[in-house]
Amino acid sequence: MSATAATLRTRRRPPRETAGSPLLLGHGRLPRALAGTALVVLAVLWLLPFVWAVITSVQSEEDVNTTGLSPFKGAFTLDAYQQILERGNVTLWAFNSFLISALVTLITVVVSTLAAYGLSRGTFRGRKALLGVTVAAIMVPPQLLVVPLFDQMTLFNLVDTYAAVILPQVVAPMMVFILKRFFDGIPKELEEAARIDGASELRVFRSIVLPLSRPIVAAVAIFVFIGAWNNFMWPFVVTNDPDLMTLPVGLATVKDAYGIQYAQSMASALLAALPLIVVFLLFQRRIVNSVATTGLGGS
């Protein structure tokens, strides 16, 4: 949609009214103070679990097991982090997560943008039927497929391989649909000029359509990456070998082994949380905007 492109661009600057707007709250001091207090309370509630986890992670296990409510009593130490990094499995799982999420993202983006372009501009028979089936597939919960997919992976002899984790995740009908709607909004005149000059369809796609679609493709890529990074049930079902596990699966499977050691538990949780927090800080505006314009990212 061209509207989407426009909003993506204009939203860079927050709309004027939102900054210090008296619209919703009136000019009175009391409502403003109330709103501010409520906001602070909510934010504190939402940040508290993080803060508690961080504090726990920088203490020794003995201190964690003895101090009362004041977590500041214990001495500061990075032992927990050191022990986790020395053990090495968290680093290995992080590597697996990066590799798997990156490959899922790459394949999904390539396959989905191509399909979306074909569905938007194509004239082949069955195009509408395929579009209908794709939209219907958005409704199918991935959990429904877990049992038969596992059966299929057993048949292909792929259980406990990267391929088994990655391949079923690259089918993203929602992303195809979002991209297709975006391509529909790109004016065709631009492409026609190139076609008259004799450019092939692939060339038109690569040098005209794709450059215009960079924001939406980036948004899709970010959300596919986050989804793959956080995906739990499928990787959990299809991997038994701890060396092949992703971060969420590895932590969940092995946590029982050292679940009592809360400092280490919190340190590894925070290490696992770090990459996506960084991704969010880097792409904050794009993530917020794409949720806003496409409703992207809903599970």
Add this chain to the structure above:
Amino acid sequence: MTTTAPLDAQARTSSPPVSGGGRRSALGRIRTGNGLVFVLPFLLVFGLFMVWPIVQGLWMSLTDRSLALRDTHFVGFDNYTEAFRDPDVWSSLGNTVFFTVISSVPLVLVALAMALLVHSGLAGQWAWRLSFFAPYLLPVTVVTMIWTWLYQPELGMANQLLDTLGMAPVGWLSDESVAMWSVAALTVWWTVGFNFLLYLAALQSLPATFDEAAALDGAGAWRRLWSITLPQLRRTTGLVAMLQILASLKVFDQIYILTKGGPNGSTRPVLEYVYDVGFTGYRLGYASAVSYLFFALIILVPLVQLRLFRRED
């Protein structure tokens, strides 16, 4: 659709060969000209990893397929009739619906409150957004690890806070009547950020004119919130509520890691029952039947939603 025109035109005018005669063969024109080649990779993965498992799952639900045994026999609708008589199906369905109710209501209302507060224009937009949305970015395991620690009976933050307030400790995850509420609290903390962003976006795109007019007429802040802003958000609320109900019905991950469905099955949702039956009990056929029945139920949600909306309009 009008999108077909340029390609038709291209097919007709593409006769002058551009780069090397061979590339513009009849075959090439057919394949790239109608766009089919673009959708082929998607067709391949879609067929393999979506259509195949859906069909295979349906077939399996009509058999006694097992993880352990090789032989598979067709059993007709036996699995389905068994599911209807299975008390565990009904109890896990009850748990799922209960979780959906107690998580969806706060997930919509808290998100709305957050969005209204942030939109009211206080300084620090960026910081508010980050605090509310950050948990949504965490992998499920990280969330459950942090909350397992918060809910820890003796040293966890929750019971220590109660202790300082002079109240008795609560068995957050061990008390049958409390555990599901604890799971819901975790879920609200974890995922409310997404609904919050949807509401915030909707608020930012509302036209300010009505609000301004009402303010000029002397309507107070509350009055404008109830009579102007909230009615304008009705469609967004419908969307957020539907997405939330669908997501809540599909709960599995956090419960499986946090409580494994316990204590005494009081938090086991349908999808965990499917997992237990299929992968722990080895009964893939029966597990498929239960998940297909559940899917039929899930499909009803948007249909009901459509009905409601049509009636309202």
